[in-house]
Amino acid sequence: MxxxxxxxxxxxxxxxxxxxxxxxxxxxxxxxxxxxxxxxxxxxxxxxxxxxxxxxxxxxxxxxxxxxxxxxxxxxxxxxxxxxxxxxxxxxxxxxxxxxxxxxxxxxxxxxxxxxxxxxxxxxxxxxxxxxxxxxxxxxxxxxxxxxxxxxxxxxxxxxxxxxxxxxxxxxxxxxxxxxxxxxxxCRTFSFLHELEALLNNGLIKGGDLNNAIVYVDKEISEETMTNLKKAFNKDKLSVKENGILDNLTLHFPNxxxxxxxxxxxxxxxxxxxxxxxxxxxxxxxxxxxxxxxxxxxxxxxxxxxNNIPVYDLHKEPILDIHGIMDLLPHRPPFLLVDKILELSDSHVVGLKNVTMNEPFFVGHFPGAPVMPGVLQIEAMAQTGGILILSTVPDPENYLTYFMKIDNVKFKHKVLPGDTLIFKCDLISPIRRGICHMQAYAYANGKLVSEAELMAQIVKVKND
Missing domain, CATH: 3.30.230.20 (lpxc deacetylase, domain 1)
Known part of the structure; x- marks a missing residue:
């Protein structure tokens, strides 16, 4: 940092x-x-x-x-x-x-x-x-x-x-x-002689002298112009060097x-x-x-x-592939809505889902104009967050995750077949007693498509 x-x-x-x-x-x-x-x-x-x-x-x-x-x-x-x-x-x-x-x-x-x-x-x-x-x-x-x-x-x-x-x-x-x-x-500022004449005639560059600007002589200097320049720069003598620069300034660099x-x-x-x-x-x-x-x-x-759009390398080796996700989450197709985990830390998780036309929910959700249901976007964010909370216990296979609260849900753009959804969940407060309070976002096509404040709890499954 x-x-x-x-x-x-x-x-x-x-x-x-x-x-x-x-x-x-x-x-x-x-x-x-x-x-x-x-x-x-x-x-x-x-x-x-x-x-x-x-x-x-x-x-x-x-x-x-x-x-x-x-x-x-x-x-x-x-x-x-x-x-x-x-x-x-x-x-x-x-x-x-x-x-x-x-x-x-x-x-x-x-x-x-x-x-x-x-x-x-x-x-x-x-x-x-x-x-x-x-x-x-x-x-x-x-x-x-x-x-x-x-x-x-x-x-x-x-x-x-x-x-x-x-x-x-x-x-x-x-x-x-x-x-x-x-x-x-x-490297100093500069001016051409024809510009300088116009500036002087308009009462500008009152603070100019030959020590704070390079003057390139791009035209013949008349006697009248030379007189005006001597007066403006308070100089008794002025000359043009072989490199076309007024007076005796030496360039620090050719360019x-x-x-x-x-x-x-x-x-x-x-x-x-x-x-x-x-x-x-x-x-x-x-x-x-x-x-x-x-x-x-x-x-x-x-x-x-x-829009708070994060950028991730989608081709990078994931933290968890689909098999690793299924080792942690109890969900299975068609209700498993996360394909990869791209990032995972103590306080945040980033997941990915490729939305295809083969999704079972498109069969009944506007078949003529398929749109991913907003509630499933929230579910996918929650599953991503579930990875975060389950990663904190040594035996995640013995836990289930349940919703406790959903607040401040906003849907901003449609999610369509062919979109790649990125889910980012950040802890709002530390995980205590198995309770996870997160701010979740979903992105697609460089836009924020949905967001929600989620609270969930992991509960250990009783073994008979």
Missing amino acids: VKQTTITKEISLTGVGLHTGQEVTMTFKPAPINNGFTFIRVDLEGAPIIEADANYVVNTQRGTNLEKLGVMIQTPEHVLAALVGSNLDNVIIELNSSELPIMDGSSKYFVEAIEQAGITEQDAERKVYVVKDVITYSDETTGSEITIIPSDTYSVTAMVDFGTKVLGTQNANLKNISDFKSEISE EAARHKLLDIVGDLALIGTRIQGKVIANKPGHFVNTQFAKKLSKIIKLEEK
């Missing part, structure tokens, strides 16, 4: 917002379990809290922007990437302005601050969403696409094509999030631009609100497609959590 983490002590950084030009002090603080990443605007009355949640994304022009009840958080992606890349789960970020500090345009200084603050393991299991199916989001307008596929780890691949001579096609790959610091964290795009992906996908186990493949990523994908994935995760 991997535990949740937070920082050991609080630590502050001061910088300017790239677009607002305002000085901002940001403080990382330890957070309780299951807090996630939350922002607190200490400059506003009541110190409002804004969760790092994809559903609060309102704008992705030149960065990701969050808004909750009229309170803004601007450009949090580099900080969020640093938090995820530093293996953190729960952190409070206090701000005295709306925009986070740009620093050098990367996550480097945030990662260093986190290391200085230290990381503390917490007494709670980390929540991880394990990707089971291919999930894709695409933007037909831009041709951008993000896909996530099943994998043993969280990894990210970014493929970009900037369509210019100075910066063409680049790829970047982060095989494991543990490599974030060394491979990705120091630093693609690596920064990958950094943005990690930061934007932190807005999903849970760790991910899967391989992300992004083609022409950007904040819009990143956050739209985050919203889609967040919705899928919440739906699965609501």
Whole structure:
């Protein structure tokens, strides 16, 4: 079990917002379990809290922007990437302005601050969403696409094509999030000259200088433009290097631009609100497609959590096959309704039944439209639970199981011939005096089909 983490002590950084030009002090603080990443605007009355949640994304022009009840958080992606890349789960970020500090345009200084603050393991299991199916989001307008596929780890691949001579096609790959610091964290944000002119003309990037953004010169610079750039960056001299970069910045990596795009992906996908186990493949990523994908994935995760659908390897060697089940249960066909036991512990059991058209109950239960009777679904869950309770005695063949109570029964979907039913029973309280109190669920086709709260008792058969 991997535990949740937070920082050991609080630590502050001061910088300017790239677009607002305002000085901002940001403080990382330890957070309780299951807090996630939350922002607190200490400059506003009541110190409002804004969760790092994809559903609060309102704008992705030149960065990701969050808004909750009229309170803004601007450009949090580099900080969020640093938090995820530093293996953190729960952190409070206090701000005295709306925009986070740009620093050098990367996550480097945030990662260093986190290391200085230290990381503390917490007494709670980390929540991880394990990707089971291919999930894709695409933007037909831009041709951008993000896909996530099943994998043993969280990894990210970014493929970009900037369509210019100075910066063409680049790829970047982060095989494991543990490599974030060394491979990705120091990669700085960038802009093309034609974008920079438009931003300056519109009064944006007030906090920009040549130390926090790489400028790729993709066009001839006129005397007027050069004068404006010198004024904007407070420089007496500006030049274009042979590699097409304005002034004298040295790239950390030849594909630093693609690596920064990958950094943005990690930061934007932190807005999903849970760790991910899967391989992300992004083609022409950007904040819009990143956050739209985050919203889609967040919705899928919440739906699965609501339905509480467990995943099991149906081809794995069972704990008990049909013969082992009959050694424990007194039931026999046609009233034996469990085919396999997939898991069995002191507090839970998971069973399986393959529903076929040959079931005897289909003969009389809507022959023209066969549906498995709900009462038999409950009986099958009870038989699965019976395995759990009978496994606690040394001579199960000498016991019978009887119902004591059935509560809160719900039938949500039909069970049809061809379905594979999975039954999961969890103890609500420890087994005492042969009484078993369980919460039982039945699943089919990735959906919860029925559930019930069951109470049963095992009674020893008297031997003559």
